[in-house]
Amino acid sequence: MRAAVFTETGGPLSIENIDPAPPGPRDVVVELGASGVCHSDLSLKNGYVGIMPGTVLGHEGAGTIAEVGKDVSGLKKGDRIIASFIPACGICWFCLHDQSHLCDTEFEIMMKQRGKRADGSEYSAMTGLGTFAEAMTCDQSSIVKIDTSVTDDQLALIGCGVTTGVGAALNTAQVHPGATVAVIGCGGVGQAVIQGARIAGASRIIAVDPVELKRKTAEQLGATDFVDPNAGDPVQQVQQLTSGRGVDYSFEVIGLPETTLQAFNMIRKGGTAVMVGMTRAEASVTLSTFDLFFNEKTLKGCKYGSGQVRRDFQRYADLIETGRLDTSAMVSRTIKLDEVNEAFRAMEAGEVIRSVITTF
Ligand SMILES: [Zn+2]
Ligand SMILES: [Zn+2]
Known part of the structure; x- marks a missing residue:
């Protein structure tokens, strides 16, 4: 499976083949339809906040569920979803006090190893997602099911920017x-x-x-x-x-x-x-x-806009669907996964609002 992997601070992302581990009981495998390239991906790549080499970047994605682990409930193969870059576990103190954007499981989910790179080393995924890839394996608490006719390239933006x-x-x-x-x-x-x-x-x-x-x-x-x-x-x-x-x-x-x-x-x-x-x-x-x-x-x-993702993702999708929120004007370019480093250059040069990967 192809993915864009962070390997060194300031350097380009490496487009390589990775081998995901089988999903755990609470995991969901998502085939990505679109992934936005956000300024926070660039900031991480440039060392604003330290991350481990061997991290698949990308945290703004939408797609379709390909597989679910045996303990996953309320989600099934074929569901359309938006990924939340902060999990909403639903049972920690913050989730129970209407502050799921501060969910206590964030760090634990972010640190999970997700499979192996070609050299045999393990990889992890930015914020537990890693949307710069054909598919991603995430904890079910990072996944929000959506009922909409909005296309993935627009929907992806709800994952972070919107x-x-x-x-x-x-x-x-x-x-x-x-x-x-x-x-x-x-x-x-x-x-x-x-x-x-x-x-x-x-x-x-x-x-x-x-x-x-x-x-x-x-x-x-x-x-x-x-x-x-x-x-x-x-x-x-x-x-x-x-x-x-x-x-x-x-x-x-x-x-x-x-x-x-x-x-x-x-x-x-x-x-x-x-x-x-x-x-x-x-x-x-x-x-x-x-x-x-x-x-x-x-x-x-x-x-994360103090976002309660299980409440807000659907309402933002509805606002896009009814034309009250315009995401199309925010997408300057749709690109291929291989062009992600060029997208960073265009972002730094102020040439784009958002580039969105639609071909993996
Ligand atoms: Zn972002
Ligand atoms: Zn929580």
């Missing part, structure tokens, strides 16, 4: 009708935040990105104002667009301390800044505690 971005607006921030919003970083996830804010009824959605293509796509997806951070201080530009007050909600969708601080500085008194982008493990930020206190500001973390 759930993270739309969820950041709807779940984490709970943007209210008429709210003002700024989004710093308009890649795949940023565009999904913009759409989430639009769906929530925001009156003004300010897209902040230096790349013209991304600002243009943002306009198509519901942004009302555009800020080029290279054309002047983005905080001042956002304040000018909001009567000098600042926005109700800002979203940092890059993962840098500098832009996190900008997000915090561009909210109004009593406003909320949400940190959506994946950061380096060692990064930190220094904030004005007086500003935090005196202006009653909130800075929130946001993991």
Whole structure:
């Protein structure tokens, strides 16, 4: 079976044949229909967070179940599914308190060995998935069955970009009708935040990105104002667009301390800044505690759009099906598995919103 495997920090992924182990009693084998190439794949490849050589990358996928282990319930061969890059076990403390995006089994599932590479060494899979492959074997808690007519290339985006971005607006921030919003970083996830804010009824959605293509796509997806951070201080530009007050909600969708601080500085008194982008493990930020206190500001973390995948995946699929959420404009290119390294280059060059692998 072909897969794109991480072998060394900064180097290209190796396209190779791997030999998956037979599925365990709780495992599900999924034949992938599509896999998005997300910025977090690039960040892991480039060493933002340490991972083991011999990891199949990819964490944003949709497909069809090919086989289920003997103890799997509620899933069967032929079911269409979206993979969740954070498992939702349904029985840990967090799952039982409506926070399945913080499920306690995440680390254990991520560390599982899944089979052998051609040289005989064992491989594991990013977040317990590994969607850059013809098929993947995952724990049943990572799999969500979907009933939809939406095609896999669109559906795959729900696995990360849509759930993270739309969820950041709807779940984490709970943007209210008429709210003002700024989004710093308009890649795949940023565009999904913009759409989430639009769906929530925001009156003004300010897209902040230096790349013209991304600002243009943002306009198509519901942004009302555009800020080029290279054309002047983005905080001042956002304040000018909001009567000098600042926005109700800002979203940092890059993962840098500098832009996190900008997000915090561009909210109004009593406003909320949400940190959506994946950061380096060692990064930190220094904030004005007086500003935090005196202006009653909130800075929130946001993991996976605070997504409750068993509730949210179907509702996002329904929003796509009825045309209220546009994933087609977020897919810039459909590619083959062999082109994944080229997709990383295009992403770094700002040429694409999302590349989606549809041929494995
Ligand atoms: Zn992702
Ligand atoms: Zn759990």
